Amino acid sequence: MGPFIKDKNTTKKMMNHLLIALTPIIIFSFIKNGFIPYKKGYTNIVGLFYPLIFIGISTLSTFIFETIFKLIRTKNIKEALKNTYSIFPGLFLGLILPINTPIGILILGSLVSSIIAKMLFGGFGKNIFNPALVGRLFIISVFASTIMSKGGYLNPYELDAITQSTPLTNASVITGIGNYETLVRPYGRLLNIFIGNIPGAVGETSALLCLLAFIYLTYFKVIKWKIPVTYILTVFSITYVIGGSNDLGIWYPLFQIFSGGLMFGAVFMATDPVTSPVTPIGQILYGLFLGILTVIFRYLTPFPEGVLTSILTMNMFVMILDKIGSIGRFNFKIALIPFIVAWLLIIGLSFGIAVTLNKTEEIDPNFSILSKEINQNKTTYIVTQKGYSSTLKGQIIIENGNIEEFKILDQNDSFYSKIEENNYIEKLKENNEIDTVSGATITSTALKNMIKNTLNDYKTGKKENIINEEATKEPKPTFEIISETQIDEATKEYIIKNKGFSGDIKLKVTLTNNQIKEISVLEQNDSYFHMLEENNYINTIIENQSNIKEIDTISGATYSSKGVKEGIIKLLEQVGVINEQI
Amino acid sequence: MKKIINGIIYENPILVSTLGLCGALAVTNKVENGIVMSICVLIVLLLSNTIISIIKKLVPENVKIPVFIIIIATLVTIIEILLKKYAPSLYQILGIYIPLIVVNCIILGRAISVASKEKITTSILDGLGVGLGYSLALILLSTIREVLGNNTITLMDNLSAITGYKAIYKVFPNNEIIPLNIFNKQAGAFLTLGILIALAKYIGGKHESN
Numbered sequence: 137m138g139p140f141i142k143d144k145n146t147t148k149k150m151m152n153h154l155l156i157a158l159t160p161i162i163i164f165s166f167i168k169n170g171f172i173p174y175k176k177g178y179t180n181i182v183g184l185f186y187p188l189i190f191i192g193i194s195t196l197s198t199f200i201f202e203t204i205f206k207l208i209r210t211k212n213i214k215e216a217l218k219n220t221y222s223i224f225p226g227l228f229l230g231l232i233l234p235i236n237t238p239i240g241i242l243i244l245g246s247l248v249s250s251i252i253a254k255m256l257f258g259g260f261g262k263n264i265f266n267p268a269l270v271g272r273l274f275i276i277s278v279f280a281s282t283i284m285s286k287g288g289y290l291n292p293y294e295l296d297a298i299t300q301s302t303p304l305t306n307a308s309v310i311t312g313i314g315n316y317e318t319l320v321r322p323y324g325r326l327l328n329i330f331i332g333n334i335p336g337a338v339g340e341t342s343a344l345l346c347l348l349a350f351i352y353l354t355y356f357k358v359i360k361w362k363i364p365v366t367y368i369l370t371v372f373s374i375t376y377v378i379g380g381s382n383d384l385g386i387w388y389p390l391f392q393i394f395s396g397g398l399m400f401g402a403v404f405m406a407t408d409p410v411t412s413p414v415t416p417i418g419q420i421l422y423g424l425f426l427g428i429l430t431v432i433f434r435y436l437t438p439f440p441e442g443v444l445t446s447i448l449t450m451n452m453f454v455m456i457l458d459k460i461g462s463i464g465r466f467n468f469k470i471a472l473i474p475f476i477v478a479w480l481l482i483i484g485l486s487f488g489i490a491v492t493l494n495k496t497e498e499i500d501p502n503f504s505i506l507s508k509e510i511n512q513n514k515t516t517y518i519v520t521q522k523g524y525s526s527t528l529k530g531q532i533i534i535e536n537g538n539i540e541e542f543k544i545l546d547q548n549d550s551f552y553s554k555i556e557e558n559n560y561i562e563k564l565k566e567n568n569e570i571d572t573v574s575g576a577t578i579t580s581t582a583l584k585n586m587i588k589n590t591l592n593d594y595k596t597g598k599k600e601n602i603i604n605e606e607a608t609k610e611p612k613p614t615f616e617i618i619s620e621t622q623i624d625e626a627t628k629e630y631i632i633k634n635k636g637f638s639g640d641i642k643l644k645v646t647l648t649n650n651q652i653k654e655i656s657v658l659e660q661n662d663s664y665f666h667m668l669e670e671n672n673y674i675n676t677i678i679e680n681q682s683n684i685k686e687i688d689t690i691s692g693a694t695y696s697s698k699g700v701k702e703g704i705i706k707l708l709e710q711v712g713v714i715n716e717q718i
Numbered sequence: 719m720k721k722i723i724n725g726i727i728y729e730n731p732i733l734v735s736t737l738g739l740c741g742a743l744a745v746t747n748k749v750e751n752g753i754v755m756s757i758c759v760l761i762v763l764l765l766s767n768t769i770i771s772i773i774k775k776l777v778p779e780n781v782k783i784p785v786f787i788i789i790i791a792t793l794v795t796i797i798e799i800l801l802k803k804y805a806p807s808l809y810q811i812l813g814i815y816i817p818l819i820v821v822n823c824i825i826l827g828r829a830i831s832v833a834s835k836e837k838i839t840t841s842i843l844d845g846l847g848v849g850l851g852y853s854l855a856l857i858l859l860s861t862i863r864e865v866l867g868n869n870t871i872t873l874m875d876n877l878s879a880i881t882g883y884k885a886i887y888k889v890f891p892n893n894e895i896i897p898l899n900i901f902n903k904q905a906g907a908f909l910t911l912g913i914l915i916a917l918a919k920y921i922g923g924k925h926e927s928n
Contacts, residue, residue: 278900
């Protein structure tokens with residue numbers, strides 16, 4: 137597992153080269169997170185050196201913890217201070233954490249990294265998991281909310297001036313695959329992301345410096361170069377296919393490999409001498425599967441960054457990969473199997489994800505938006521959808537992504553009464569996936585499509601108002617006295633008809649001595665007419681008939697109550713009880 | 719008396735013998751749930767030990783285990799029905815972990831190793847000891863999990879149907895770090911349990927070397 141064949145001298149040389157390669161990265165992190173905010177006045181002298189203090193504390197902590205542990209074990213100070221490169225987990229941990237991690241939590245993470253992930257497994261050369269990554273996983277899982285509430289990955293300058301999240305978090309909130317405008321433009325040009333002048337962990341952001349470090353370390357034969365090369369090539373190819381089939385240029389796969397700390401993870405974390413494979417075939421397979429896992433985690437899971445979990449997962453398989461590698465040197469056929477699996481996965485992922493992201497919803501030809509009014513979080517739609525024997529016109533109000541109101545303004549479908557009997561409109565408002573109403577299936581499907589198409593436009597349509605006079609015109613009430621019957625000397629019975637909301641309202645009004653004695657509803661076709669009964673509207677009219685024009689309409693059944701009230705007013709006007717326009 | 723201490727400390731079912739962890743990890747998100755669960759297990763353990771110890775001479779060797787399981791299952795069903803009637807909300811929360819007491823290794827293990835071999839009084843005391851050990855471990859686990867994960871200690875919330883009063887205490891008034899959400903989930907349960915078992919081994923080891 138560990139670096140078996142190398143002797144103490146070369147291990148020491150390796151670690152020195154590693155430190156030299158990390159120096160530009162540390163300096164860059166100091167400039168980006170300390171110097172620039174200080175220069176722009178967002179922080180004080182302490183903030184200037186804070187990145188260096190941060191990295192220094194984590195490095196020192198792992199050293200101290202490991203020394204104490206060895207002291208307790210061996211009770212020998214000399215033995216305890218022997219160099220086992222205990223500073224490296226701490227150094228890497230400091231570089232991959234968010235800058236706003238509280239110091240106490242940082243020290244706790246160093247404890248986990250050095251003791252739990254390294255010493256308890258047996259010390260240098262015997263750990264299975266990359267210690268810095270275990271520490272980071274622990275901190276992020278347990279304390280994520282605390283860190284995010286203090287600002288997360290953003291240093292003081294970015295918090296105030298830019299207020300962007302990291303590029304991958306930004307990419308995960310965009311619907312669909314995004315494009316250059318939405319993915320890259322918020323951070324400047326692709327070059328910015330390459331240099332690393334973007335929000336991210338303390339030292340992870342600069343792809344350029346990681347590339348330079350890679351070249352340096354490969355030249356001095358310090359790291360296993362096959363791993364980062366295969367890793368990055370795999371991610372590049374898969375994202376190239378994904379981007380290409382969505383008409384995105386070559387900047388897309390480059391964006392994917394430059395962001396998310398992928399370069400840093402590939403060059404420094406995946407090539408950790410203790411936790412990565414030794415055999416060449418094992419290394420190539422390691423890189424391949426790391427790329428596959430990273431793409432899976434980035435595209436198919438809700439978490440935006442996949443490098444950490446991919447490396448930790450593949451750490452578990454290193455022994456198997458080495459076994460395959462050592463067998464494969466002599467019997468290549470056996471080693472072919474995992475390669476075939478990897479290739480199948482790569483091809484499957486590339487085209488699978490490309491197709492899923494590419495699916496564009498076809499606009500339903502039976503659907504049209506009459507008017508759309510956006511008012512901060514609330515959008516009011518008036519839409520039409522072809523129903524069974526007529527066009528359904530509906531009003532849908534969507535607030536914060538949820539349907540707040542849904543009502544049908546106009547329809548003339550046969551068997552619409554079944555929809556009303558089942559209270560289908562209310563049920564659809566809660567859940568659009570319920571079954572259709574039997575006996576009115578086509579109307580039900582049309583209603584469901586109406587909601588679905590409206591939601592679709594809410595999510596992906598242009599955010600501008602559509603105004604259409606036709607949509608909001610009030611239906612004009614049309615009044616007619618159908619019949620007049622004289623019951624006795626002073627009493628007359630009228631049957632009148634007035635336009636309600638979706639249809640006509642037929643009322644039987646009994647007048648005695650020109651006073652309304654009784655009103656009964658013979659026929660109506662309005663969905664919300666029951667609100668008149670619930671609010672005792674008819675009795676209200678009878679009781680307040682002397683100033684009937686002042687009676688309010690029922691909110692939620694405006695047109696229905698208006699139809700009733702104005703029908704009666706028109707009747708009273710026509711028979712002479714009211715003889716002037718008030 | 720020694721038997722009881724034995725059950726609590728040296729053969730603590732969760733911290734030393736690490737039996738019956740599944741129920742322990744799942745229900746300990748609040749102190750009250752832990753207490754109720756441990757009371758259920760205690761009652762079942764006591765009664766099953768007693769009954770099995772009484773009938774131990776009547777049971778043939780080859781049907782021992784099915785017979786014990788039937789007895790334990792009967793007791794657990796009685797407890798389940800009582801819980802369902804008098805504290806339905808608690809029954810919902812504990813959910814499937816009450817029927818799982820039947821296959822809890824603690825009870826069956828104690829039945830086979832102690833109750834079917836020893837006198838009645840010994841069995842009762844042993845059951846009491848192990849049950850108290852289980853309760854202690856569960857209370858410890860749930861206190862830590864709830865304080866760190868929810869910043870409260872709930873002593874009587876869902877049981878208020880029976881007892882009539884609520885007791886939920888907030889621990890740290892204004893704290894930025896606590897509550898840590900991970901302790902409400904299973905990951906936190908495993909973390910806490912692991913640390914407790916390590917502590918128990920450490921204290922036990924020190925005691926032995928003394």
